[in-house]
Amino acid sequence: xxxxxxxxxxxxxxxxxxxxxxxxxxxxxxxxxxxxxxxxxxxxxxxxxxxxxxxxxxxxxxxxxxxxxxxxxxxxxxxxxxxxxxxxxxxxxxxxxxxxxxxxxxxxxxxxxxxxxxxxxxxxxxxxxxxxxxxxxxxxxxxxxxxxxxxxxxxxxxxxxxxxxxxxxxxxxxxxxxxxxxxxxxxxxxxxxxxxxxxxxxxxxxxxxxxxxxxxxxxxxxxxxxxxxxxxxxxxxxxxxxxxxxxxxxxxxxxxxxxxxxxxxxxxxxxxxxxxxxxxxxxxxxxxxxxxxxxxxxxxxxxxxxxxxxxxxxxxx
Numbered sequence: 001x002x003x004x005x006x007x008x009x010x011x012x013x014x015x016x017x018x019x020x021x022x023x024x025x026x027x028x029x030x031x032x033x034x035x036x037x038x039x040x041x042x043x044x045x046x047x048x049x050x051x052x053x054x055x056x057x058x059x060x061x062x063x064x065x066x067x068x069x070x071x072x073x074x075x076x077x078x079x080x081x082x083x084x085x086x087x088x089x090x091x092x093x094x095x096x097x098x099x100x101x102x103x104x105x106x107x108x109x110x111x112x113x114x115x116x117x118x119x120x121x122x123x124x125x126x127x128x129x130x131x132x133x134x135x136x137x138x139x140x141x142x143x144x145x146x147x148x149x150x151x152x153x154x155x156x157x158x159x160x161x162x163x164x165x166x167x168x169x170x171x172x173x174x175x176x177x178x179x180x181x182x183x184x185x186x187x188x189x190x191x192x193x194x195x196x197x198x199x200x201x202x203x204x205x206x207x208x209x210x211x212x213x214x215x216x217x218x219x220x221x222x223x224x225x226x227x228x229x230x231x232x233x234x235x236x237x238x239x240x241x242x243x244x245x246x247x248x249x250x251x252x253x254x255x256x257x258x259x260x261x262x263x264x265x266x267x268x269x270x271x272x273x274x275x276x277x278x279x280x281x282x283x284x285x286x287x288x289x290x291x292x293x294x295x296x297x298x299x300x301x302x303x304x305x306x307x308x309x310x311x312x313x314x315x316x317x
């Protein structure tokens with residue numbers, strides 16, 4: 001590692017690596033710091049990404065790392081503890097005590113899923129407990145699916161999974177009764193609604209066999225869908241006064257940014273799920289590429305201004 005870089009990218013997922021790729025190809029000095037905790041690690045494959053459908057997440061990231069290194073970027077397995085300073089001279093401190101300087105910072109640390117406190121749900125997450133019909137839907141098609149309500153998006157989620165299976169049950173999980181319009185839509189689509197609190201998942205032979213209610217009732221299901229609340233992983237930005245805020249969708253907390261990833265702190269950019277809570281891998285990668293290109297353009301403009309200021313006055317000027 002060097003002591004200073006044009007850009008430090010915090011997070012080595014699809015957004016971070018694609019941002020680093022754009023910057024490195026623009027001959028920027030880049031350091032990617034990755035904690036090695038990708039959100040999609042439990043999944044068998046990445047889906048909905050043209051040309052890479054079904055590729056295991058770890059394999060996709062390994063390919064990305066090789067491509068980024070090919071252009072001279074550096075990657076270190078570490079966690080960022082703090083980011084301090086200001087645009088042009090950020091100090092990025094790692095968990096091993098090392099500190100590097102960066103002219104710009106690109107944050108792509110993604111998010112964490114805050115699952116409801118239901119027995120067995122965390123252990124099955126990314127396997128037969130899923131959240132996204134576009135990421136996992138094809139793989140669970142035609143199976144008995146249970147949608148566990150956690151908020152206002154439950155009816156929407158149940159209707160999306162109904163496209164994939166004609167056997168869908170919505171568990172209200174002690175959520176408020178449904179508005180008449182929602183109840184009518186579910187009934188029209190043949191989606192059963194079950195009231196009462198969900199206590200846990202019944203597991204046999206390493207797979208879900210039923211959803212168990214607090215009153216002891218077991219409803220046979222093979223797959224459970226849940227809309228987890230999400231939160232951006234950015235505690236290291238606190239010293240810059242940059243904290244997550246609630247997303248307008250109600251899905252969780254994100255780092256607010258403009259359409260190209262620029263945050264309210266000059267010199268700090270964000271891409272991927274840390275700002276776009278619903279972005280799939282392809283969208284996160286595209287956002288990383290956009291942010292990387294914009295950061296390079298920002299540095300180009302800064303360097304041009306500095307060159308003009310340093311230029312000797314011409315005779316007669």
